[in-house]
Amino acid sequence: MDPTAVNWNKEPILGALQQYVSPAPRQVEVLEVASGSGQHVTHFARTLPNALWQPSKLDLVCMQSISALTSALCLPNVKPPVYLDSSKSWGMWGLKPSALDLIININMIHVSNVNCTEGLFRGAGKLPPQSNVDFNDTLRLRNPAGGLRDTALPQQLAEVNGMCPERMVEMPANE
Numbered sequence: 150m151d152p153t154a155v156n157w158n159k160e161p162i163l164g165a166l167q168q169y170v171s172p173a174p175r176q177v178e179v180l181e182v183a184s185g186s187g188q189h190v191t192h193f194a195r196t197l198p199n200a201l202w203q204p205s206k207l208d209l210v211c212m213q214s215i216s217a218l219t220s221a222l223c224l225p226n227v228k229p230p231v232y233l234d235s236s237k238s239w240g241m242w243g244l245k246p247s248a249l250d251l252i253i254n255i256n257m258i259h260v261s262n263v264n265c266t267e268g269l270f271r272g273a274g275k276l277p278p279q280s281n282v283d284f285n286d287t288l289r290l291r292n293p294a295g296g297l298r299d300t301a302l303p304q305q306l307a308e309v310n311g312m313c314p315e316r317m318v319e320m321p322a323n324e
């Protein structure tokens with residue numbers, strides 16, 4: 150990836166991430182799918198130290214360069230990169246279902262096959278916080294027709310009914 154492209158888009162992306170990471174009362178765990186050279190993840194980790202960042206890469210050689218960059222910058226909140234191919238089943242991503250609060254992916258969708266994007270979204274849908282999994286189980290016990298809905302559902306229903314959803318607003322967790 151051209152480093153100037155990273156310099157160009159890292160601040161606007163950081164601005165979007167700050168809305169989710171900065172106000173969190175606890176450490177937020179973030180997975181980056183397709184970390185490239187690691188320049189984004191290290192920039193975000195320096196600026197948002199209350200998040201724990203998990204970089205990932207498809208290419209084993211580049212994984213070493215991400216590790217080198219992370220240690221050169223002394224960033225304790227960046228985990229060693231994991232090998233992750235988003236086109237493969239999320240079960241092969243090597244991550245616990247309860248481990249993540251956020252997943253970010255920058256500049257991969259338009260340079261890879263559509264099955265990589267489909268896999269990315271399938272994986273993202275399967276790696277919710279454990280509290281959500283437990284809450285869903287409780288709801289289903291009470292009412293088998295109940296349960297947490299995919300956030301795409303209200304989005305689709307709004308659009309079908311002539312509304313244009315602007316944004317989803319995160320509510321405090323019931324901890």
Ligand SMILES: C[S@@+](CC[C@H](N)C(=O)[O-])C[C@H]1O[C@@H](n2cnc3c(N)ncnc32)[C@H](O)[C@@H]1O
Pocket residue numbers: 150155182183184185186189206207208233234235236254255256257260261262265
């Ligand atoms: C244009 S680079 C972007 C890298 C970085 N995110 C950035 O913005 O600098 C596209 C990246 O997508 C990765 N990639 C392509 N297909 C992938 C897949 N199926 N799973 C994970 N990463 C993939 C490539 O290894 C490459 O690093």
